[in-house]
Amino acid sequence: MAHIFSVIMAGGVGSRFWPRSRERSPKQLLELTGSGTMVQNTIARIEPLVPSVNTLVVTNALQSDEIVKQLPFIPKENILVEPVGRNTAPCVGLAASWVSRMDPQGVMIVLPADHVIQNVPEFLRVLTVAISIAEETGGLVTIGIKPSHPETGYGYIQFSDDEGSNRYRAKEAYRVKTFAEKPNLETAERFLKSGDFLWNSGMFVWKAESILAEIGTHLPELSEQLKALAPSMGTAGYGAALEQAYGLIRGISIDYGVMEKAGNVYVVKGDFGWSDVGSWDEAVRLSKPDEDGNVKKGSVISRNSRNNFIQANSKIVATIGVEDLIIVSTEDAVLVCKKGQSQDVKEIVDYIRRKQMNEYL
Amino acid sequence: MAHIFSVIMAGGVGSRFWPRSRERSPKQLLELTGSGTMVQNTIARIEPLVPSVNTLVVTNALQSDEIVKQLPFIPKENILVEPVGRNTAPCVGLAASWVSRMDPQGVMIVLPADHVIQNVPEFLRVLTVAISIAEETGGLVTIGIKPSHPETGYGYIQFSDDEGSNRYRAKEAYRVKTFAEKPNLETAERFLKSGDFLWNSGMFVWKAESILAEIGTHLPELSEQLKALAPSMGTAGYGAALEQAYGLIRGISIDYGVMEKAGNVYVVKGDFGWSDVGSWDEAVRLSKPDEDGNVKKGSVISRNSRNNFIQANSKIVATIGVEDLIIVSTEDAVLVCKKGQSQDVKEIVDYIRRKQMNEYL
Numbered sequence: 001m002a003h004i005f006s007v008i009m010a011g012g013v014g015s016r017f018w019p020r021s022r023e024r025s026p027k028q029l030l031e032l033t034g035s036g037t038m039v040q041n042t043i044a045r046i047e048p049l050v051p052s053v054n055t056l057v058v059t060n061a062l063q064s065d066e067i068v069k070q071l072p073f074i075p076k077e078n079i080l081v082e083p084v085g086r087n088t089a090p091c092v093g094l095a096a097s098w099v100s101r102m103d104p105q106g107v108m109i110v111l112p113a114d115h116v117i118q119n120v121p122e123f124l125r126v127l128t129v130a131i132s133i134a135e136e137t138g139g140l141v142t143i144g145i146k147p148s149h150p151e152t153g154y155g156y157i158q159f160s161d162d163e164g165s166n167r168y169r170a171k172e173a174y175r176v177k178t179f180a181e182k183p184n185l186e187t188a189e190r191f192l193k194s195g196d197f198l199w200n201s202g203m204f205v206w207k208a209e210s211i212l213a214e215i216g217t218h219l220p221e222l223s224e225q226l227k228a229l230a231p232s233m234g235t236a237g238y239g240a241a242l243e244q245a246y247g248l249i250r251g252i253s254i255d256y257g258v259m260e261k262a263g264n265v266y267v268v269k270g271d272f273g274w275s276d277v278g279s280w281d282e283a284v285r286l287s288k289p290d291e292d293g294n295v296k297k298g299s300v301i302s303r304n305s306r307n308n309f310i311q312a313n314s315k316i317v318a319t320i321g322v323e324d325l326i327i328v329s330t331e332d333a334v335l336v337c338k339k340g341q342s343q344d345v346k347e348i349v350d351y352i353r354r355k356q357m358n359e360y361l
Numbered sequence: 362m363a364h365i366f367s368v369i370m371a372g373g374v375g376s377r378f379w380p381r382s383r384e385r386s387p388k389q390l391l392e393l394t395g396s397g398t399m400v401q402n403t404i405a406r407i408e409p410l411v412p413s414v415n416t417l418v419v420t421n422a423l424q425s426d427e428i429v430k431q432l433p434f435i436p437k438e439n440i441l442v443e444p445v446g447r448n449t450a451p452c453v454g455l456a457a458s459w460v461s462r463m464d465p466q467g468v469m470i471v472l473p474a475d476h477v478i479q480n481v482p483e484f485l486r487v488l489t490v491a492i493s494i495a496e497e498t499g500g501l502v503t504i505g506i507k508p509s510h511p512e513t514g515y516g517y518i519q520f521s522d523d524e525g526s527n528r529y530r531a532k533e534a535y536r537v538k539t540f541a542e543k544p545n546l547e548t549a550e551r552f553l554k555s556g557d558f559l560w561n562s563g564m565f566v567w568k569a570e571s572i573l574a575e576i577g578t579h580l581p582e583l584s585e586q587l588k589a590l591a592p593s594m595g596t597a598g599y600g601a602a603l604e605q606a607y608g609l610i611r612g613i614s615i616d617y618g619v620m621e622k623a624g625n626v627y628v629v630k631g632d633f634g635w636s637d638v639g640s641w642d643e644a645v646r647l648s649k650p651d652e653d654g655n656v657k658k659g660s661v662i663s664r665n666s667r668n669n670f671i672q673a674n675s676k677i678v679a680t681i682g683v684e685d686l687i688i689v690s691t692e693d694a695v696l697v698c699k700k701g702q703s704q705d706v707k708e709i710v711d712y713i714r715r716k717q718m719n720e721y722l
Binding site: 019301303304315316317319321322333337351352 | 678681683688
């Protein structure tokens with residue numbers, strides 16, 4: 001049996017968790033809900049399937065020091081540092097090249113570093129199904145989340161469930177019919193009603209050689225750069241070669257660049273308490289409140305205050321008579337946001353960027 | 362004509378403006394409303410009556426560096442540093458001894474350093490009346506504020522307005538009948554209705570020799586210590602002598618220790634937009650809001666936020682969708698308080714003290 005690898009995509013630059021998420025400390029490096037940072041929890045979750053020597057983490061130069069610090073149990077050579085972010089296709093391609101070098105038959109589980117999963121045993125069961133399909137078919141397998149509401153913030157995957165073509169329906173795995181972009185509410189409601197649409201979680205399972213072959217077909221330029229890079233891997237010339245390759249590679253997502261065009265694509269239905277924790281409000285929903293409905297972290301003194309989410313981090317926060325607030329305080333910034341309005345954090349960050357107040361980015 | 366001196370009592374340790382007011386930076390050293398710190402504004406206000414060489418500032422060791430920094434135009438020898446706070450009677454007595462040394466006939470205007478006065482010309486007119494009465498009668502003159510509502514947070518002064526005994530009624534100045542402690546609401550309403558009660562502002566005018574004589578009568582121990590201290594004033598032995606005197610002096614207020622017991626006491630009625638700015642809510646009332654009803658200071662980014670009072674001080678504060686909040690952020694602490702509840706700030710400070718989190722005091 002081939003080795004199982006995990007590829008943790010940890011290069012994201014989130015602005016939705018400002019003031020905690022910054023260019024140097026994006027969401028995946030933060031402890032947003034419960035204990036452990038998101039990237040630590042992501043890796044801990046799949047430990048039963050993947051030993052740390054087979055865990056690759058793809059990140060960037062700004063974040064790699066912190067990644068190394070947070071993941072001391074991952075061999076340093078397994079931390080792949082992209083010279084510049086080029087979206088997910090190059091990230092996946094680079095990781096696949098490394099996996100292929102370590103085991104030409106290797107199967108890789110590709111996971112974003114910043115998701116929360118509540119039912120881990122069920123998650124592992126779904127991954128096991130995905131691994132077996134990836135090995136049996138040589139196809140590309142995605143994890144689709146059973147939708148709970150007509151969410152407009154996610155892409156959707158439509159699957160095909162006719163008995164003739166689908167030999168995996170007993171395992172709730174299907175051939176993919178189409179990928180759909182983030183819908184408007186009306187469309188999302190239609191998707192939900194139809195019963196054959198799942199949320200696109202951005203988690204994938206495939207053999208390294210399968211994805212490299214598909215990249216060869218659908219993204220020939222990327223494929224060429226990866227092939228040119230291969231001989232330098234593990235040598236002193238790797239850094240320069242990587243720099244050169246990334247200078248020539250264009251940014252494109254693996255969904256748009258490969259998944260939507262490939263033929264042999266499967267989806268395994270997952271229902272394991274998944275969240276991409278896309279906002280402070282979502283972090284609030286995933287946290288356990290105290291008897292006053294407050295979620296507190298750090299030095300917080302509250303009087304007559306209910307249903308607040310308060311992160312004091314490095315300094316003390318005192319509240320008097322407030323309700324339904326998200327309060328996040330860091331070394332140099334404070335956010336006070338009414339619950340339900342945290343999507344506007346992005347606009348605060350945009351404003352800071354426009355005003356070139358770069359120290360707060 | 363005798364020289365006019367001012368004595369600015371700037372040794373208070375306010376906790377009601379936490380997290381801005383701290384042991385080292387109490388209210389009088391802060392810029393709470395508009396521009397300039399409260400002690401700077403207090404001195405600027407009476408400049409037309411008192412030159413800076415005749416201005417004495419009484420403070421304590423913790424605050425004296427900051428006082429010197431904020432008041433570069435006051436001669437250093439005019440800044441009187443109490444070794445330890447002993448309430449207002451010793452503070453007034455010490456200042457009176459210095460005034461008396463500079464001019465035995467000197468008249469002193471005693472002012473707390475942390476009040477706001479909106480109509481300065483009217484304030485100066487009232488002081489001028491008080492000065493003339495102090496000089497003519499040798500009595501103790503207080504400034505009483507015409508009450509606008511049945512405030513329970515102030516002491517009251519009842520005056521006597523029978524034509525026979527009161528030769529100053531044309532100037533709205535009267536003999537004092539009694540001093541009343543902070544009343545309950547019912548009593549305050551009665552006071553307001555009666556028409557012969559004024560708020561006790563804690564501002565006084567008298568000849569140095571008058572108050573020293575009254576201290577001699579009513580606080581003989583304090584008087585003795587002040588007399589013992591006198592020969593050392595202006596000599597190298599002053600510091601040690603002061604330390605010794607303050608070690609023996611008991612803490613007592615000038616109201617309780619002298620004013621309530623003295624016979625020759627006058628009050629001048631003042632109506633000049635006075636406030637002792639006793640809470641963040643009061644600071645809010647004294648500030649001018651922008652078109653959204655917000656009062657902002659420092660780096661503040663607000664979206665969909667109305668009627669808030671936001672002091673960012675050293676760091677950035679972002680608000681989204683919030684209303685009627687008082688938000689005060691400092692280097693190491695953040696307060697988020699519903700408007701109307703800032704009296705509870707004191708309880709936050711009490712909690713911090715009980716928990717011995719002294720770095721936040």
